[in-house]
Amino acid sequence: MRPNMMRLDTDAIYLVTGAAGFIGFHLTKRLLGLGCTVIGVDNLNDYYEVTLKEDRLRLLACEQFFFYKVDLADRKEIDTIFTRHQVTHVINLAAQAGVRHSIDNPYVYLQSNLVGFLNILECCRHHAVKHLVYASSSSVYGLNSKIPYSTNDKVDNPVSLYAATKKSNELMAHAYTHLYHIPTTGLRFFTVYGPYGRPDMAYFSFSKRIMEGKSITVFNHGDMWRDFTYIDDIITALEHIIPNPPEENEAKDRYKIYNIGNNKPVRLRQFIETLEQCLGKTAEKEYLPMQPGDVYQTYADVTDLMEDFDFRPNTPLEQGLEAFVSWFKPYYGYLSHHV
Template identity: 80%
Template sequence: MRTNLVPLDTKKTYLVTGAAGFIGFHLTQRLLSQGCSVIGFDNLNDYYEVSLKEERLRLLACDNFYFYKADLADKKALDDIFEQHAIDYVINLAAQAGVRYSIDNPYAYLQSNLVGFLNILEACRHHTVKHLVYASSSSVYGLNSKIPYSTTDQVDHPVSLYAATKKSNELMAHAYTHLYQIPSTGLRFFTVYGPYGRPDMAYFSFAKRIMEGKGIKVYNNGDMWRDFTYVDDIIAAIERIIPNPPEPNEAKDRYKIYNIGNNKPVRLSRFVEILETCLGREATKEYLPMQSGDVYQTYADVTDLMKDFDFKPDTPLENGLASFVSWFKSYYQL
């Protein structure tokens, strides 16, 4: 473990983009609970139900939380926030999400994930920021066949535009770190799930359809493996990483990438069984072939995370899905 690790500084100001999103909400809630000042930034787009995003914001409302509704692609809106607030740490979780959606809506990804991220980098360049932490994705591993996926693996074969934009973010951050000495850390998240999650994710949409008595589509006949990672584990990792920028590498750049995954893939068919048990209902299943943009397996090597922070996600899927279902039934009054 790194010997110079420090805890979160509650006297600093944290900008969280995508604060009304799934991971952004949980991170902001955690920072606020510690007494930190948080600036939230989100465009509240209608990729999924806006009411859920508004409910997350309602729960975050307090004296230490300042929210701005704006789009990352709006450079002036972002620059104005940096002018008005002395921002110490930037956690960029705003992005157009969804692998399958990127096939039909490519321009949404270029605006949010590339233009928006460039605006973040430029803002960090022109203001003194102690650390930029940003969301990447396990999707960057694409067609890689070697498992588990390591951050030292080549990631040159994305199978979706979403994955390509996330890989681009890593390259852009590397360039800005090298050119302008902005400490940056990219986080490759692996299939995050939990309460207040994203309705477009399989676990959420499956739960909704099962409770409505509708059938679910199970791709590749259930023979796909995912490294499901509970959201509390994701937040615990981010909380450790934010106040501890990377140490200089051989090129003297303070740049790092981490996998954040459960390090224990579960077969899709087994995942459905666990969800059925938690819901107390059996699903009507329609088995289909693999979809374009999907990969057969995700599996995170978290060696670096363990080595640097003495931490790895470890919430069993049974426990995490039980927590999600408890929230889900309460939220939808089922």
Template identity: 65%
Template sequence: MDLKTIDNEKIYFVTGAAGFIGMHLSKRLLENGCKVIGYDNLNDYYDVNLKKARLDILNEYEKFVFHKADLVDKNYLEKVFKDSKINIVINLAAQAGVRYSIDNPDAYIQSNIVGYLNILEMCRHHKVEHLLYASSSSVYGANKKIPFSTEDRVDNPVSLYAATKKSNELMAHTYSHLYKVPTTGLRFFTVYGPYGRPDMAYYSFTKAIMDGKPIKVFNNGDMYRDFTYIDDIIDGVIRLIENSPVLSNKELPYKIYNIGNNKPEKLLDFIQAIEMAVGKEAIKEYYPMQPGDVYQTYAEVSDLVQDVLFKPDTSIEDGINSFVNWYKTHLSNHHLVIK
């Protein structure tokens, strides 16, 4: 199978460009000589300093253009699409986090439903060649069957965040069916790495261990996650941009992929990897399972292997070492201050 490489003559529109995955994807595209239009509202769900630091990296590239705006602002979005001949859209903007959706549901409906609908409308009316969008392993909810397959029914979300991501997939199916918009959904599995989100457990664990403070271990540590290193996520997305089978499917140009490491790690083993990288033992406080959390995530990735010859393979030890080295350089030395 011959895979197409990224076409650097095309214009790529990346929403959530100041986010964790959005920054890394934009950087990879820019390194390949592509023009990237970034879009982000820079909300304060977590410290904006980190988002600005990511943007500083992207702003070093001549072919990067940034718009600070919200996806809910349809008029602004329309102007961006009218002013630029956007070929590929990668929608990574969303209100993230499972637990926050319990406290602030409105933010999820506005960003993940209303904003996402606006993206679909732009793709429909401006004849975008391909829409790739972030879904989540959260859509599998309390599914007992493992590994999680895209063939499984996902009708039992256990958080509003998961429900919005499932809604995104359904909305994409409708636009692919009615208007033949090629859509590829990306169910990401617990992404981690340098410049990651501070609300993620591995980030707060690293900070607490280095500071000699206790960490909260939920479900007494009896949980499993398919942790996926950021470089593997980006490799998968890059391959799917030009090689997704939706691009040749005229009947229903719609497909969903799991992008996960295909190797769930026990939470306590994950913590041990952080301890080894930091060189210090964690002070653990054990708590019961939190509302909206699931016991295990485990990605079945045979479609990814078959269609684009790719399977994530970064070990948890290598990935955590890279993150901790970044953390020590950027945060411990005060190059980047995160509250």
């Protein structure tokens, strides 16, 4: 563990972009619960159901939460928010997500993930932000065959535009760290799941279709591996990372990348079986080949996270899916008479 580890400062001002999103909602909830002041930014786009985002925001409403419906690509509005609230820490979780969606809608990804991120970097530069933490993705590993994936591996072979934008974020952050001495930490998230999750994720859409008696599409005949990571583990890792900017590296830059994954990949077939048990219903399955942009497996090496913060995400899949289903069924009205 790093020496002189800091805890979250309740006098700091935390800006969370994507605050109405899955991870952003859970992080904001944790920060508010600890007595912190949070500035939330989200454009509430319709990539998935806006009502879910609005419901998340309703649960966050309190005196210490200030929300702005703003697009990160709006440079003037973003700068105004930084000035008005004297932001000290930024957690950039806003992005256009989805590997397959990036194949059909490439321009949306450039606006949100590149232009939007540049605006955040510029605001951090001009407002003396103490630490920028930003979401990268396990998708940057692309076609890498070596496992587990290490942050020391080369990541020059993205297989989707989404992955390319996330790798670009890491490069942009490095440049701003080097030029303007902004401490930055990038987080390569591995298949995050849990209550109030993203409906576009496979576990979520599987659950809906299973409960409605519809078939589910299983790519590569279920022979794919994912490092499923429960949301509470992600938030606990963030709680450690946010108040502790990187120390200087050999180049005198305060720049760091971490993997955040469960460090225990699960085969898709096994995942579906566990989900069926939690839902109490068996799925009709349609098996298809691998889709463009997909990778065979993800597997996080979390050695750095353990060494620096004495922390490893480790919620068992069964426990995490039980918690998801306990939220999912009542939220969508899948009560006992539907089963």
